[in-house]
Amino acid sequence: MELDKIQDAFDRVHKKQKLSSSKTQELVDQIGLEIEQAMTKIQSTENISCSDPKSILVDLKAKLNEIAPMNQLEVLQKDLNVTLGKYVRLLEKNFIPDISKAHRNVDFDVRIVNQIIASHFYRQGLFDLGDCFIREANEPEASALKSPFLDMYKILEAMRCRNLEPALSWASKQSEWLMQNGSNLELKLHQLQFVEILQNGSKRQVAINYAKKYLAPFASAHKVEIPKLMGCLLWPGRLHESPYADFMSPNHWEKLAEEFIQQFCSHLGHSYQSPLSVTIGAGVQGLPTLLKLESVMARKQEWQAMKQLPVPVDLGSEFQFxxxxxxxxxxxxxxxxxxxxxxxxxxxxxxxxxxxxxxxxxxxxxxxxxxxxxxxxxxxxxxx
Structure with missing residues (x-):
């Protein structure tokens, strides 16, 4: 699939559409201006005696005929249709509408597939949609997948409001597991909380007490990060003016939210990415090869009975496990x-x-x- 050619064709359609819209608007404005000028002449008490309204309308008609709006609109529309037609033909050439040809009769455990779909909705925060799917699929057992992701989104929502307490509580309970997993999530949460305390104008002693209680246990293993944080104590309430202003960057919150999701899912035994998203993404990349292979197979029975593909299906490195x-x-x-x-x-x-x-x-x-x-x-x- 030549995506660059498709993108170029789309850009040409978009450019032509903008040009057509702009020219059409100019034409409408020009016609409106001519009509307004004619109406002004007719309504003018100064010119009414020396100007015949019929002659004004005759002049208006002549000007509109000279402008020929319908002819101009037809030309603009024709140019747009030609460009759009080329784009449609290019799409039809590169995209096969009937992708069911690549389908093979493979036995799936329907319950497992339903659980994967429900889990995908829940991990995306689409709880109402997940509940609806479970009801219609008649899979009440899958509702157990909802509860942990509800907890995850409650914590994430609190983090968006700059409230780290729920996240810190979770990390504290899973502290040993996080250490075994090689994660510094708990330390990073305490770092952000320490910075928030200083920046919110709290007394320096409050930040010092927090550091003694929560940061000191990490000092021996993190001999670079902790001293930098201690330097922030010299700038309470004005960290944005200090050499440590980077600690206030919103990127820290965004990256920490992503890391929290990753560790939370890992603790549940789930992958960071939704299995359904990964499967669909891999399928999209492999689909052209499968469709081409199916089209050259001599008999449909061979395609359905095939145990192993005769050609490799190249996928990106993100799909290599x-x-x-x-x-x-x-x-x-x-x-x-x-x-x-x-x-x-x-x-x-x-x-x-x-x-x-x-x-x-x-x-x-x-x-x-x-x-x-x-x-x-x-x-x-x-x-x-």
Whole structure:
């Protein structure tokens, strides 16, 4: 799909539409001006004696005929229609309206799919829509997915109002888990709270007491951040004038909200991104290849019965996940005893597959996916 060409064609349509609209408005204004001038002449008591209203109207008609508004509008509309027609044809060429051709009869667990959809609505904050979907899908058990995301959005709403107490309470309860997960979320929340105390004009001693209670436990592990925060104590109520004004940047709040969502979802056992969004995004990227493949298949039955695609479907790096490896030859999940092995050609098979192909590591073998040969001692174990 040539997106650049489509964008250029759209820009031409947009430019032509703006030009047509501008010219049309100028034409309307010109006609209105001629009519107003004629009416002024007719209503003028000074000119009524020496001017015949009929002659004024005849002059007006002549001027309007000279302007020829209908002809000008037709030309403008014709130019716009030509440009728009080219854009429509380009869209029809690059976008296949019937994407159902790429559909394959795959068995899905309907309940799991419904839970994924409901979870997507809840994690987006669309609680009414999620409740409606659960009712219509008759999946009352999925309502349990709602409660934690309600809590998450309550905390986020408080953060938008510069109230960090709910977020600090959550981080305090999950302090040990956050540390094990390598997250500094709790410290960052306390940093923002410390800055808010100073900037709101509170007495310096209030900020010092807060630092002793909540920041001191992080001092040994964060020997750069904590001293910088202590420097803020010299500028209570006027941090915006200090060398530490960056601490007041709204970006800190935005980034911290994103990090909070990430850690909150991770604690629930959910990915940061919605599985439904990721699936649809990957599907959009892979759809052109699937549609082209389906169009060249000799028989529809082959397409439906196919267990593995004969061509690779290239997706962006954001859709490459390697936490679990399944050997494409043996179709078994990797384990400590049967780890994934990287061959010199760049393809990956399980250790047992390589052993079988190499007759227990006694001879070279050809990669199942490319014509290159390899030996077992050239293969290296991958660690995910």
């Amino acid at each position: 390697h936490s679990i490896f399944v050997c494409p030859v043996l179709r078994e999940q990797a384990s400590d005893e049967n780890p994934p092995m990287l061959m010199p050609c760049g393809h990956v098979l399980s250790k047992q597959s390589i052993a079988k192909l190499s007759k227990n590591n006694t001879r070279a073998f050809k990669c199942p996916y490319c014509p290159l040969e390899a030996s077992s001692n050239q293969c290296r174990q991958l660690h995910f």
